Amino acid sequence: MEDRAGSGRSRVLAVKSNRRAFWLVAPTMAILAVVIGYPVLRAVYLSFQAERGINEDTGRFEAGGFAGFDHYLMWLTQRCGDVTCPPGTLGADFWPAVGTTFFFAVVTVSIEACLGLWMAIVMSRSFFGRSMLRASVLIPWAIPTAVTAKLWFFIFSENGIANKMLGTDIAWTTDPWASRFAVIIADVWKTAPFMALLILAGLQMIPKDTYEAARVDGASAWQRFTQITLPLVKPALMVAILFRTLDVLRMYDLPAILSGTSGSTPTTTVSILVVADMRAGNFNSASALSTLVFLMIFAVAFVMVKFLGANAVRTQENQRKGASL
Structure with a gap:
């Protein structure tokens, strides 16, 4: 019985210690999520969007919409549109x-x-x-x-x-x-x-x-x-x-x-x-x-x-x- 009680107290102390460690680390992790996590996710999101430009129908400067992997393929294949990117670009x-x-x-x-x-x-x-x-x-x-x-x-x-x-x-x-x-x-x-x-x-x-x-x-x-x-x-x-x-x-x-x-x-x-x-x-x-x-x-x-x-x-x-x- 004493062993069980001792092990029970050990588990309670371990849980309390883990909670204390969590609350000590949580503020730092929250700041890192805002300072690092958001910019990274935002950059990934923008990488799948087309560049902003003039809409020929409305004549307004608008977002280009979803572009998929076009930007990635442009860099990896070095093709600008349907042609190979000219030297110097x-x-x-x-x-x-x-x-x-x-x-x-x-x-x-x-x-x-x-x-x-x-x-x-x-x-x-x-x-x-x-x-x-x-x-x-x-x-x-x-x-x-x-x-x-x-x-x-x-x-x-x-x-x-x-x-x-x-x-x-x-x-x-x-x-x-x-x-x-x-x-x-x-x-x-x-x-x-x-x-x-x-x-x-x-x-x-x-x-x-x-x-x-x-x-x-x-x-x-x-x-x-x-x-x-x-x-x-x-x-x-x-x-x-x-x-x-x-x-x-x-x-x-x-x-x-x-x-x-x-x-x-x-x-x-x-x-x-x-x-x-x-x-x-x-x-x-x-x-x-x-x-x-x-x-x-x-x-x-x-x-x-x-x-x-x-x-x-x-x-x-x-x-x-x-x-x-």
Whole structure:
């Protein structure tokens, strides 16, 4: 009887605790539903509506009505009406913008992961001035992206520091490949410290005894790095790569300030294309493009969490089991 009474009181306490947690979280969830949920649903609704225009029968400016998947098909098939969108139009720039976006994501995240791992390993060591180094590394990441882009815009200008130091006259902001490299350099300079700090947090969780035991067993520095550091820091590394990949896939301000927002530049990303379409007054087709961007980012995040995240967790569990044995 006492056990039943005790279990009954436990259930009552659990219900009360859950209710208290619900009422604490409910205001935040309500605000997020209004601030985030409504705009997302509104954008999806507008993506299925035709653009506003002049009604030939009444001569009035009216809504276009239901358009179905016309806007989505226009972006995906690059067909404006019954013909292929001519070069230079926003409809013809969708797939090149997607390719540019993924190019930036692969190159910048790869460089930032390698550079961030090296920086984290250096900052994890004990030496004089380590605290000052960790604080100074935060400076590029703390600078607003718009300020960073304007800074590098002056560096890569025709008479900027880059051309003066290299003794060249490269058009860093207009040349097809030079402008891409300019965006990559600026993005790596700004966000590699972010990767380093996330990876450093993972390195701090590795027990020092593990390295000492490896040294006693005669393991070299490379063996300690490949057999201890990389496997144990992999979960933190995967989180850093995931965050940065999702961030790069929606990149806008850095390439927009460096190379412009016309929609047909070599550094045009999908987010720049969305803004360019909105400035052209095509709010409904821009809503469809925004929805496609959301689905693209969601698919990438799902794949990375499903496969890379699961592998990281499995590796960590195997390491723990091996240590216990």
